[in-house]
Amino acid sequence: xxxxxxxxxxxxxxxxxxxxxxxxxxxxxxxxxxxxxxxxxxxxxxxxxxxxxxxxxxxxxxxxxxxxxxxxxxxxxxxxxxxxxxxxxxxxxxxxxxxxx
Amino acid sequence: xxxxxxxxxxxxxxxxxxxxxxxxxxxxxxxxxxxxxxxxxxxxxxxxxxxxxxxxxxxxxxxxxxxxxxxxxxxxxxxxxxxxxxxxxxxxxxxxxxxxx
Numbered sequence: 742x743x744x745x746x747x748x749x750x751x752x753x754x755x756x757x758x759x760x761x762x763x764x765x766x767x768x769x770x771x772x773x774x775x776x777x778x779x780x781x782x783x784x785x786x787x788x789x790x791x792x793x794x795x796x797x798x799x800x801x802x803x804x805x806x807x808x809x810x811x812x813x814x815x816x817x818x819x820x821x822x823x824x825x826x827x828x829x830x831x832x833x834x835x836x837x838x839x840x841x842x
Numbered sequence: 843x844x845x846x847x848x849x850x851x852x853x854x855x856x857x858x859x860x861x862x863x864x865x866x867x868x869x870x871x872x873x874x875x876x877x878x879x880x881x882x883x884x885x886x887x888x889x890x891x892x893x894x895x896x897x898x899x900x901x902x903x904x905x906x907x908x909x910x911x912x913x914x915x916x917x918x919x920x921x922x923x924x925x926x927x928x929x930x931x932x933x934x935x936x937x938x939x940x941x942x943x
Contacts, residue, residue: 794907802903806895807924815925822919823908 743772743779746836750780766826766841771796773835795821795830796837804832847873847937851881867927867942872897874936896922896931897938905933 750757750770757780761768767782771792781788804816819830829840851858851871858881862869868883872893882889905917920931930941 790911794910799904799907803900803922806900807922807929809895810891811924811926813926816922817925818921818923820919820921820923821904821908821917822921823912824916824918825912825914828908 768840771837795839800832869941896940901933
C-alpha cells in the first residue's frame with residue numbers, strides 16, 4: 742500500500758470512526774495506482790467487489806462519458822442510489838473513497 | 843416516439859416548465875426501447891450526446907455493477923457531479939430522464 746495514502750488514512754482514523762458509527766453501512770478506500778483495498782470496514786471479499794466494480798470500472802467509464810460530453814469538464818463525485826442503499830463514490834487523484842449508506 | 847410516453851410528457855408539461863425555469867440547466871427525456879430523444883430543452887446534438895452517454899451506456903453499466911455486487915439489488919437513481927454541473931439520471935421502465943443542474 743502507498744505510503745502517503747497510509748498516512749492520510751491514519752491521520753483521519755478518528756474522523757472516519759466517528760462518521761461511520763452513525764449512518765453509514767461501511768466504507769472502502771482504494772489505491773488508484775494499484776487498485777488494492779487500502780482501508781475498509783467490510784470483509785475482504787465485499788471490499789474487493791466494490792473496489793473492482795465501483796472504484797475501478799465505473800469511475801473510469803463515468804469519467805469518459807463526462808469528458809466525451811464536454812472535454813473541459815471533470816468528474817467530481819458519483820452517487821448511485823439503489824433500492825437497498827446508496828453508493829457514494831469520491832474519486833481523488835491518489836485514492837478513491839466509496840461509502841455505502 | 844412511444845404513444846404512452848408522449849402522453850406522460852404532455853400531461854406533465856406545466857410541471858416540467860415550472861421546475862426547469864428555476865435551477866436547472868436543462869433536461870432530456872429519452873425512450874428506453876428506441877433510445878430516441880422524446881423531449882428536451884437542449885438542441886438536438888447536445889440532447890443526443892447526453893442520451894447516448896448518460897441514458898444509454900452509463901445506466902446499463904451502472905445497473906450491471908449494482909447487480910454484480912448484489913443480485914437482488916436494483917439501480918434507482920444516479921447522480922454524477924462534475925466540476926461544471928451535476929447530471930441527475932432517473933432510469934424508469936419505459937423512459938429515462940436526465941436533468942442538468
